[in-house]
Amino acid sequence: MKTFLDCIPCFFTQALRATRMVTNDVEVAKRVLDELGKKVKDISLDSTPPEIGKYVYHMVSEITGEPDPFKRVKKEHIDKALSLYDSLKELIERSEDRLLTAVKFAIAGNIIDLGAVKEFDIEDEIKRISESEFAINDYEKFRRYLEKTDSVLYLGDNAGESVFDRILIEEMKKPTTYVVRDAPIINDVTYEDAVESGIDKVADIVSSGSAAPGVVLKLCSDEFKKRFRSAKFIISKGQGNYEALSNEKYPIFFLLRAKCPVIARDLGVNVGDVVLKGVNVR
């Protein structure tokens, strides 16, 4: 997906939010906005939003001197998600379609996204998504592809959400490689966060080789690109990965909640809708 004009005001909002995770100093925050302002002319609408996001959040880190503004809040989200783990596993035990329930939980976890939303209630979200229909529902294709594949490439999105990813990985019962960001960016899941979430017990964890908040292939390591291009079954979580990959010609299942109007419009759904969309799949 390309960057839309509407993303530009949103980058300012995001830069401000990230700065405030680190400092209440108004002058520092103003300096962040000033710097971003100077760069607007260099934002190409042909880039994907995660490419710009990478720049924006790195700039916040540079000016505030804090390489990982979301460190504390990521830990909180992982702990919160882990505290729900047992009860979610029980709900899966009692459900009619275990895989579908796990898919829904994995999408519910996608509400933990501090790039796109300010506040959320994960328990509300689990309840809401468990009861709601997918706006785009390629679940049958997803199940069929999963049955046939001998491995899964799973592109993680946010820390905390990663615990819900783990539950889905456990339910899929296929050898899985879980892909994380190469370095801290927003509240996106890194190697350390994935381990904290217990992903190491159920999957191999690999880095995309990039700290963009979305798997932008041209920014990824050669090793990762090779792995990606040969994967038969790819699960892509969240908006950032969708923005990065929606125009690629690989078979991918996107699992996400549409949290911003630009992405909702791109997908042809409403803000808040739950999406399981297979692209380049039959």
Place this chain on the structure above:
Amino acid sequence: MKTFLDCIPCFFTQALRATRMVTNDVEVAKRVLDELGKKVKDISLDSTPPEIGKYVYHMVSEITGEPDPFKRVKKEHIDKALSLYDSLKELIERSEDRLLTAVKFAIAGNIIDLGAVKEFDIEDEIKRISESEFAINDYEKFRRYLEKTDSVLYLGDNAGESVFDRILIEEMKKPTTYVVRDAPIINDVTYEDAVESGIDKVADIVSSGSAAPGVVLKLCSDEFKKRFRSAKFIISKGQGNYEALSNEKYPIFFLLRAKCPVIARDLGVNVGDVVLKGVNVR
């Protein structure tokens, strides 16, 4: 009120919205955002938002070549409001407290604000506000001051809303001077709009001498400033005038709906709340 950091992303949103009133050309809109970006560093947080707004909207006009992007939509709003005039007058006839009902209608009209909101339903708003309580309620003081005064200085805000102002002016039954912007800015009420709304039948119409979207005294004409400083009873409609005047030391009654989080916080109310606040009044 000073400009808050959160106003900066909002200026980008507003610039984009104003540009789209004139053109669908993405390159033109990008140029507007680029220009605004370059100016962020010059935005002083000690300015009031209408001072920045004046710059932003004039820049949109300059780049798009359209001095009055909201001209058509202002006419639509005035026509819509005029079509409701008779039924609102009837509701006042049937109400227990005619003045209070007229005040509520005047505040309901404040939803017609294309700087702060994208879409609205004026009939819904009239119903909602007629039934709701003020979050800040200085109505008794308002009534007392009105009884004592021999004239009213009424600072208009938006075109369309002006028809609701007219209804309040008719109900107050005092010689009234209605203040308009000196030139088109956003959908704010100008001399021409005020006449279209029938204000000329019930009040003298004067210009503030400035095209800022709020009565920023230092930008107003000397003639207007003299009038303002000697006024005994001032009604200020809407967010823009509140932003411009909230720190001034004159007795003013602010009538508005809090439409953005920054103003809501400044007033100590919630977004959506209805406010009748007297400042420097006993």
